Amino acid sequence: MDLNKIFGERKTVVQVEEGNELAPKFDALGLIPAVTTDYDSGELLMHAYMNAEALFLSITTGEAHYFSRSRQAIWHKGATSGLTQKIRELKIDDDQDCIWLRVDVAGGASCHVGYRSCFYRTVPSGSGITTDAPLELEFTEHEKVFDPEEVYQGAPNPTKL
Amino acid sequence: MDLNKIFGERKTVVQVEEGNELAPKFDALGLIPAVTTDYDSGELLMHAYMNAEALFLSITTGEAHYFSRSRQAIWHKGATSGLTQKIRELKIDDDQDCIWLRVDVAGGASCHVGYRSCFYRTVPSGSGITTDAPLELEFTEHEKVFDPEEVYQGAPNPTKL
Numbered sequence: 001m002d003l004n005k006i007f008g009e010r011k012t013v014v015q016v017e018e019g020n021e022l023a024p025k026f027d028a029l030g031l032i033p034a035v036t037t038d039y040d041s042g043e044l045l046m047h048a049y050m051n052a053e054a055l056f057l058s059i060t061t062g063e064a065h066y067f068s069r070s071r072q073a074i075w076h077k078g079a080t081s082g083l084t085q086k087i088r089e090l091k092i093d094d095d096q097d098c099i100w101l102r103v104d105v106a107g108g109a110s111c112h113v114g115y116r117s118c119f120y121r122t123v124p125s126g127s128g129i130t131t132d133a134p135l136e137l138e139f140t141e142h143e144k145v146f147d148p149e150e151v152y153q154g155a156p157n158p159t160k161l
Numbered sequence: 162m163d164l165n166k167i168f169g170e171r172k173t174v175v176q177v178e179e180g181n182e183l184a185p186k187f188d189a190l191g192l193i194p195a196v197t198t199d200y201d202s203g204e205l206l207m208h209a210y211m212n213a214e215a216l217f218l219s220i221t222t223g224e225a226h227y228f229s230r231s232r233q234a235i236w237h238k239g240a241t242s243g244l245t246q247k248i249r250e251l252k253i254d255d256d257q258d259c260i261w262l263r264v265d266v267a268g269g270a271s272c273h274v275g276y277r278s279c280f281y282r283t284v285p286s287g288s289g290i291t292t293d294a295p296l297e298l299e300f301t302e303h304e305k306v307f308d309p310e311e312v313y314q315g316a317p318n319p320t321k322l
Contacts, residue, residue, distance in 0.1 A: 093208060094274045123253055125250075161171045
């Protein structure tokens, strides 16, 4: 199977939106955002990026592959931590510039900080909010699933300021 | 309330990841990706972007606001179509460079093509895939919730090739 042949050419808006041919749009850096949710619970686990090769590998292996912007390399999720993501369903959006992965997670965690989901904090919202100080986040996960120092052992933290 | 005061300064990785101060990261274009799911079903509805003002408006009004890259303007979702999104929960990820909105959708649709979700097509995946032609998408929604030509009446289609 050839990476360059499974992606169709983007010819018209109607073809991209209403057609049944995979014709993904990669941005100026060659990336497409990927949103990953837990197949059973629907919880949003993470938001990352794929390049064409990562999308090809995700499609053809059934395991989530991303492109690490901090390492500038293909990132087989779970290769270091063991927390692989098995793809149960892979979807694409209307204009084909975003991927949705519905996955089962080996080990039950997807966040490099050690939590189940990367989205472990809530931002207060609504018309009652009145403050002129930085808003205070509320933690919705209270225990880490794993200890990142043990699992990643000295690997650089991908978070950038 | 001052837009410039509710967002904290990003000082350290530990503060950003483990702290309880909202300190979002906007990219070189001033944008942060936003993932929107249906509060009840967990379905991924759409993936869009916010600038600081759109995030501020989402937080302070409780209704989803995005930044339209095609129109280069604040986009109060549903202002044209009536299909507003009421925010039930607003979350942020580990490195605070992605927003998750859990919403109730007035009118039951979030996609400008007329479908409930923007993700109305599945990409085949798994180790059985063997083809050298563009992959064939499968529609998982079969009826549009609304007629976009009627609702948007001549407004330009945001999809870009």
